[in-house]
Amino acid sequence: MEQLFRVCGREKDAANRRIARDLERAQIPMVLLDRCYMPYPERSSHDLVGVDNRRAGFKAATHLLTLGVRRLVFLGEANAAATVDARITGFHEALRRFGVKPEQEPVMRGSPYDAALVKRMLETLRPEGVVCANDLTAARLMQTLIGLGVRIPEEVRIVGMDDVKYASLLPVPLTTIHQDCSGIGMVAMATMLERLEHPELPVRDITVPVSLVVRRSCGAHLGAVGA
Numbered sequence: 001m002e003q004l005f006r007v008c009g010r011e012k013d014a015a016n017r018r019i020a021r022d023l024e025r026a027q028i029p030m031v032l033l034d035r036c037y038m039p040y041p042e043r044s045s046h047d048l049v050g051v052d053n054r055r056a057g058f059k060a061a062t063h064l065l066t067l068g069v070r071r072l073v074f075l076g077e078a079n080a081a082a083t084v085d086a087r088i089t090g091f092h093e094a095l096r097r098f099g100v101k102p103e104q105e106p107v108m109r110g111s112p113y114d115a116a117l118v119k120r121m122l123e124t125l126r127p128e129g130v131v132c133a134n135d136l137t138a139a140r141l142m143q144t145l146i147g148l149g150v151r152i153p154e155e156v157r158i159v160g161m162d163d164v165k166y167a168s169l170l171p172v173p174l175t176t177i178h179q180d181c182s183g184i185g186m187v188a189m190a191t192m193l194e195r196l197e198h199p200e201l202p203v204r205d206i207t208v209p210v211s212l213v214v215r216r217s218c219g220a221h222l223g224a225v226g227a
Contacts, residue, residue: 012081013037020044029199031192033184035083045203047195049188052207053083056177057090058097060131060159063175063212065098068225069129069157072100073121075141076133078109084133087161091131112141115148122150128225129157129218135164138174142217146171153219163213175218178211 016037023030032048057074064072074091076084088107095102104125110117112132118141121127132138138160142152150156152172160167163178187208195201214220 013039020046029192029195031188031195033188035081040082040085043203047191047204047206049184049191049206049208050083051179051184051210053086054090054093055207056161056210057087057131058094059090059210059212060087060161060177061091061094062097063214063218064129064131064157064159065094065100067129067157067218067220067223070100070225071102071126071128072106072131073125073127073129074107074131074133075112075121075137076107076109077111077137080109080133087131087133112137112144115144118144118148122148122156127156129159132158132160135160135162135167135174135176138176138217139166139170142170142172142174153217153222157219158217160217167213168215170217172217173215175215175220176213178213180208180210183208 020030020037030046032044032046034050036042036044036048038044061072061074072091072095074088076088091107095106106125108117108121108125112118130138130141132141138158142158145152145156152158158172158174160174160176163176167174167176187206191204191206
């Protein structure tokens with residue numbers, strides 16, 4: 001078990017596949033949470049309960065675009081989970097919906113702790129707002145920006161994803177996309193009970209709605225950009 005916590009990146013999915021094979025051999029039903037362990041567009045033969053990450057990315061970007069942000073960047077760690085790719089897809093869809101055509105690729109991959117990378121982002125993309133792959137990335141970016149003397153949200157607005165417990169306790173309370181973890185758990189349990197009762201049901205992807213939580217980091221209290 002200790003070794004399982006040490007695996008990272010692609011090794012996580014390999015470990016999940018091994019666990020899934022063992023459970024399948026033992027004929028033990030399972031419900032997947034958050035994401036499938038198979039690379040997209042492949043799909044396992046097990047029910048999946050999570051959130052619509054594409055919609056989450058769309059909702060986060062749309063919030064900043066509605067506030068007048070046009071130079072918008074998506075920041076995520078390299079080798080992140082497939083859920084981040086789905087969030088990036090939603091991010092791009094929001095840009096298209098608002099008719100925003102960036103001159104450069106607006107998605108950056110790398111550590112938000114990397115001051116050189118963040119400086120390069122500021123100098124080359126000049127973002128008015130950043131959608132982060134998750135709240136941890138947003139918290140680390142916030143720390144780096146503050147260290148560089150960048151004011152949040154006056155100079156750069158930030159939106160995260162997940163609504164972790166510390167999101168409201170950051171130096172600038174974080175606007176984020178809330179995942180209903182309790183709801184996901186209840187739906188997963190109901191899905192498992194239904195699968196046990198009706199094993200012939202087709203495999204399902206079940207999504208629980210997300211919601212936007214507005215705090216200071218997005219600058220909503222400042223009004224529209226340039227207003």
